[in-house]
Amino acid sequence: MKQAVNLVVAIDGPAASGKGTLARRLADILTLRYLDTGSLYRATGLTVLNTGGDPTIESDAVKASESLDLSYFSAEDLRSEEAGVAASHVAFIPSVRAVLLDFQRSVAANPGAAFKGAILDGRDIGTVVCPGADSKIFVEATLEVRIKRRLQELMERGEPVIEARIRADMTARDKRDRDRSVAPLKPADDAWVLDTSNMNADEALAVALDHIRGTGPFKIVSLDDTC
Numbered sequence: 001m002k003q004a005v006n007l008v009v010a011i012d013g014p015a016a017s018g019k020g021t022l023a024r025r026l027a028d029i030l031t032l033r034y035l036d037t038g039s040l041y042r043a044t045g046l047t048v049l050n051t052g053g054d055p056t057i058e059s060d061a062v063k064a065s066e067s068l069d070l071s072y073f074s075a076e077d078l079r080s081e082e083a084g085v086a087a088s089h090v091a092f093i094p095s096v097r098a099v100l101l102d103f104q105r106s107v108a109a110n111p112g113a114a115f116k117g118a119i120l121d122g123r124d125i126g127t128v129v130c131p132g133a134d135s136k137i138f139v140e141a142t143l144e145v146r147i148k149r150r151l152q153e154l155m156e157r158g159e160p161v162i163e164a165r166i167r168a169d170m171t172a173r174d175k176r177d178r179d180r181s182v183a184p185l186k187p188a189d190d191a192w193v194l195d196t197s198n199m200n201a202d203e204a205l206a207v208a209l210d211h212i213r214g215t216g217p218f219k220i221v222s223l224d225d226t227c
């Protein structure tokens with residue numbers, strides 16, 4: 001069967017919507033290179049904090065984004081609530097987004113010979129980073145469900161959890177992500193919206209695969225032996 005090459009899948013959605021888990025699992029099944037673009041913003045935010053800067057100040061944030069070294073951070077550092085909040089501040093600054101854009105596009109364009117393409121997750125993949133993506137999924141879930149998921153995630157990692165604080169942080173992050181002037185969080189016009197509020201991770205994966213199977217170039221990819 002003819003194999004398509006360099007397919008691009010865009011997964012967007014708000015914090016704790018389940019998009020990261022979904023994107024990672026789709027990447028494994030479809031042999032796509034995975035890029036969690038939130039980690040770029042999280043690493044930028046942490047670099048600012050670690051160097052005594054302020055994530056809301058443009059010069060501090062741009063300097064950090066230009067000297068980014070992801071290998072400097074552990075996955076644990078990047079997933080902390082502190083990193084998430086700092087990330088949403090630096091992500092609000094258009095010049096920081098411009099610095100990080102080229103890297104994201106280069107991963108989508110050149111995923112590496114071992115892969116059939118790339119899957120990127122974030123907030124603006126379908127609208128700004130890869131507007132020509134072959135498949136776009138916008139993952140949603142209610143605020144209450146997302147708060148519950150984030151509390152669970154933090155508890156499993158042994159981080160202190162105060163529900164009121166998580167609720168306040170998430171509400172403020174949602175607002176910053178959705179209301180910013182450049183690359184706000186919103187579904188692309190041609191995105192498929194997947195509401196995972198009443199689904200577990202396996203159910204979300206199954207419907208996303210069904211959707212992708214029927215989308216454009218994916219019709220010519222042999223998925224029979226992968227799922």
Ligand code: DC
Pocket residue numbers: 015016037038039041042084087088091092121122123124125173177
């Ligand atoms: O997905 P996440 O929680 O790791 O993202 C952290 C922050 O980074 C989030 O508040 C918004 C920002 N972000 C963004 O603005 N654009 C992206 N493509 C990815 C993340």
